[in-house]
Amino acid sequence: MAGAVPPEPRLRADARRNSEQIRSAAIGAFQGQGLTVPLEEVAKAAGVSKATIFNRFGGRVGLIEAVIEEVVARELFALIDRTRTVDDAGERIAYYLTAIRDLQYRQPAFNDVLLQTYPHSGQLMEICRVGSVANEEFVEAARAGGALRPEFTAGDLHALVRDNALALKHGERPPRDDYDRRTGYLLDGIRDPGKIRTTPPSRPARPGSGCRPGP
Numbered sequence: 001m002a003g004a005v006p007p008e009p010r011l012r013a014d015a016r017r018n019s020e021q022i023r024s025a026a027i028g029a030f031q032g033q034g035l036t037v038p039l040e041e042v043a044k045a046a047g048v049s050k051a052t053i054f055n056r057f058g059g060r061v062g063l064i065e066a067v068i069e070e071v072v073a074r075e076l077f078a079l080i081d082r083t084r085t086v087d088d089a090g091e092r093i094a095y096y097l098t099a100i101r102d103l104q105y106r107q108p109a110f111n112d113v114l115l116q117t118y119p120h121s122g123q124l125m126e127i128c129r130v131g132s133v134a135n136e137e138f139v140e141a142a143r144a145g146g147a148l149r150p151e152f153t154a155g156d157l158h159a160l161v162r163d164n165a166l167a168l169k170h171g172e173r174p175p176r177d178d179y180d181r182r183t184g185y186l187l188d189g190i191r192d193p194g195k196i197r198t199t200p201p202s203r204p205a206r207p208g209s210g211c212r213p214g215p
Contacts, residue, residue, distance in 0.1 A: 018046070021047060022042065022046045022048060022056060022057070025042050025043075025045035025046035026042050026046075026064075026066075027070050029045060030071045031071055034111065034169065035109050035117055060118075061118055061121050064118065064121065064123075064124070065121060068109075068113075071109050072103075072109050075103065076127065077130065080130070080131075080134045083095055083096045088145075088147075089138075089141040089142045089144070089147055090142055090145060090191070092138055092142065093139060093141070093142040093148065096134070097157070097183070097190075098183055100161055101164060101179070101186075104165060104168055110165075111166075111168050113128065114161060132158070135157050139153065139154040147191060148190055149192055149193075156190070
């Protein structure tokens with residue numbers, strides 16, 4: 001038929017719109033409920049079918065990898081950069097651990113990354129690798145400066161953060177004030193006994209995390 005508009009441009013526009021709707025819905029769902037949220041909920045929020053998610057992103061892992069930067073990675077990497085600007089090594093590790101725990105409390109998706117819920121995702125494992133490098137860097141600097149108990153290692157920090165991820169994901173969520181108070185107890189427990197502070201740490205502004213590949 002003369003003058004008819006080919007359907008392909010309209011289909012491509014619909015596909016782009018669907019993809020953006022899915023991305024937006026996934027970011028909200030993952031940040032609010034974690035990476036294991038049912039895809040049916042994401043599809044409903046996006047106004048599409050679950051099959052459309054598979055068609056556009058190949059499934060859950062593909063969708064996670066498409067949005068993980070906005071969900072948690074960008075904040076994590078910014079936190080690590082901010083931590084490196086803290087001059088004193090003891091204050092640096094205190095800032096870092098407080099920031100990790102804050103992000104864990106606010107972002108359920110971060111706990112799924114720490115727990116390596118989807119270990120076959122190379123992108124999520126890379127986030128863990130970056131966090132592991134930061135853990136080792138900050139712990140070793142604090143130990144060298146005499147701010148931590150000499151027996152405390154980066155592996156201990158990893159275990160503490162991972163245990164907290166398990167508690168937040170599978171246990172009862174504590175009130176924020178109690179949670180922050182316990183962060184102070186944790187910091188006092190890992191510091192050199194002669195350098196324990198008497199006031200709880202302040203909550204960092206929009207911090208991040210660390211994890212390491214493998215148990």
